[in-house]
Amino acid sequence: MTYSTPVTETLNNHVTVRFFNGAPIPDGMLEAILEAARRSPTSSNMQTYSIIVVRDPATRKDLAHMAGNQKHIETCDVFLAFCADIQRLETAVNMHNVDMARSLELTLVATVDAALVGMSVQTAAESFGLGAVMIGAMRNDPKKAAELLGLPGGVYVVYGMCIGWPDEDRIPPQKPRLPTELVIHHEQYSTEDPRPAIAAYDDALADHYGQLERNQHVSAWSGPIAARLENPARPHLREHLESLGFSLE
DSSP states (O other): OOOOOHHHHHHHTOOOOOOBOOOOOOHHHHHHHHHHHTTSOOGGGOOOEEEEEEOOHHHHHHHHHHTTOOTHHHHSSEEEEEEEEOHHHHHHHHTTTOOOOOOHHHHHHHHHHHHHHHHHHHHHHHHTTOEEEEEGGGGGOHHHHHHHHTOOTTEEEEEEEEEEOBOGGGOOOOOOOOOHHHHOOSSSOOOSOOHHHHHHHHHHHHHHHHHTTOOOOSSTTHHHHHHHTSSOSSTTHHHHHHHTTOOOO
């Protein structure tokens, strides 16, 4: 028996969309997407996230520049900034004459909350036929992102998302994922040597890029990952987050 629902079909059909046709997203559709996503799980009902909806072209241009000149931030119809938000919590705590204890745990809770609601937004958007791409480069300069979006202390942009109607002529084919046995473990984490499966995935991904006539490392997954992780990414991130009111202790 094959098990399938509209939700699993939407997830199984996911591709990253970076090219849009310029048609506007109806306000009612965007509202329906965001309201549905607000039902996402949240730790202890703290709801430690906020979503900034950005339509203004000038702001999106500035955000695109900050994110390494990712043009799709400018060309999408709507850009969403998913923020970890502990500012509301502090207000609520202060209403009871208590000082809020900032901690690494609270920072993680808020970051996870932002991640969960964003995944729900993307799934809901794709269920309407929209396309989307997540933008982790919002963390290139959290202080600049906070300035551009008018964020108070206790709020930082975890990542962004471009959404819009896809340019049907430029929808990419699905990229293969890591083998199931590398990411799904039963009862306990598998200790089998992962290198053969990683090598097989390198080959599958290289074949995928080859069909797209893209020049890619022969070890199409592990090679670029090794190059990316040879040095620490965003070394100033901790300093920036702490300056925005988040504890990493």
